[in-house]
Amino acid sequence: MQDHAITIIDTGYVRPGLCAAYLVESGGRAALIDCGTATCAQTVLAAIDAAGVPRDVVDWLMVTHVHLDHAGAAGPLIRALPNAQLVVHPRGAPHMIDPTRLIAGAKAVYGEAMFERDHAGMLPVAEDRVVIADDGHIVELAGRPLLCIDTPGHALHHYSVWDAATRSWFAGDTFGLSYRELDTANGAFALPTTSPVQFDPDQMHASIERLLAKSPESIRIAHYGEVTECTRLAADLHTQIDAMVGIARDAHGHADRHDRIVDGLTRLYTTRAVAHGIQDADARVQAILGGDIAINAQGLGVWLDRQVRAG
Incomplete structure (x- = not known):
């Protein structure tokens, strides 16, 4: 093990x-932040082993929120990491203890076939291994405090993790998507x-500003990796x-x-991609961001419907 190391794990989703998870080491102990889908559990375990981290020193499995690409593997991993406790937002905890509604919601979004391909194998987490992360909760990792702050906007059950040792955030989906192929x-x-x-x-605007208030040197996001230039x-x-x-x-x-x-999102991202210097922007936006565009459009539609109901 390496003291104060942070290892990015490609979950293979x-x-x-x-889709990234992060293995954080301190004082001979470790925490895993996010974990991929249930079908990714063995990939994540293999990465922990490859990092030279014994499974019994992983004290914490911290899920920034309970969307399945971040928390779907929690049940299988908790069974494989004998000393780990699951750290989860209070709004997400019931869905980790009983994932029935979470599974049903994912099937509604992705469809049965895609769910079986990418998400099958979810398991409940025993309540006595669940720790609730209210706003301001601190996870002690062998003298390395990890501060959890509430960051809604993407999801009401989302927190981000401040690591003072590296002056960086683990931000899940709060700080957006940034794929390395588009650098x-x-x-x-x-x-x-x-x-x-x-x-x-x-809420998303406010959460982004809450992250910036710490003047971070970098932000680690789930999709995908570490980014700097946080203000820009x-x-x-x-x-x-x-x-x-x-x-x-x-x-x-x-x-x-x-x-x-x-169509509007595609035009928006393509125009920005051209301005950013991305070559063959039309094709690359479609190839790399096509799935995200469809999901973003669904979410915006749900938001619109909620505005209409609210009057």
């Missing part, structure tokens, strides 16, 4: 470079993630949140609303 000489290319069902633009990327995310909400509102009331949102 869907494709390489899509250029201008740096990282980032966009918000508005997947169903709890996207809230005001935050400004990019703020601009796009507003633009995405505008696209959704313009599509409201049209029978082809979802298609209009998809």
Whole structure:
């Protein structure tokens, strides 16, 4: 083991470079932050072994939120990590103890076939191995405090983890998506993630600002890896949140609303990709971001429906 090491783990979800977990080491103990889907559990365990970290020194499995690409493997992993406790947002804890509704919701979003391919094998986590992370909760990792703060916007059950030792955040999906294939000489290319069902633009804006308030040196995101230039990327995310909400509102009331949102998002990201210096932007946005565009459009549609119901 390496003291104060942080190891990125590619969970293997869907494709390489899509979904990350992070192994944090301190004083001969370890914490795992996010863990991929249930089908990724063996990949994550193999990565822990390859890092030279004995499974019985992993004290904490911290899930930033309970979407299945972040927490689906929690049940299998808790069974394989004998001393680990699951650290989860209070809104997410019931779904880890009894994942029935979580599974049903994922099937509604992804469909039965995709669920079986990418998510099958979820297991409940025993209640006595669940620790609730209220806003401000501190996980002690052998003298290395990991601070959990509430960061809704992507999901109401989302927290982010501040690591003072490296002046960095583990931000799950709060700080958007940034795939390394889209890096250029201008740096990282980032966009918000508005997947169903709890996207809230005001909360997302506020959560991004809460991350920036620590003046982080870097932010580690689930999709995918470590990003710097945090102030510039935050400004990019703020601009796009507003633009995405505008696209959704313009599509409201049209029978082809979802298609209009998809088209609007595609144009938005492609225009930004060209400005960022991404070569062959039309094709690469579609190839790399096509799935995210569809999911973001779904989430914006859910948000629109909620606005209508609220009057």
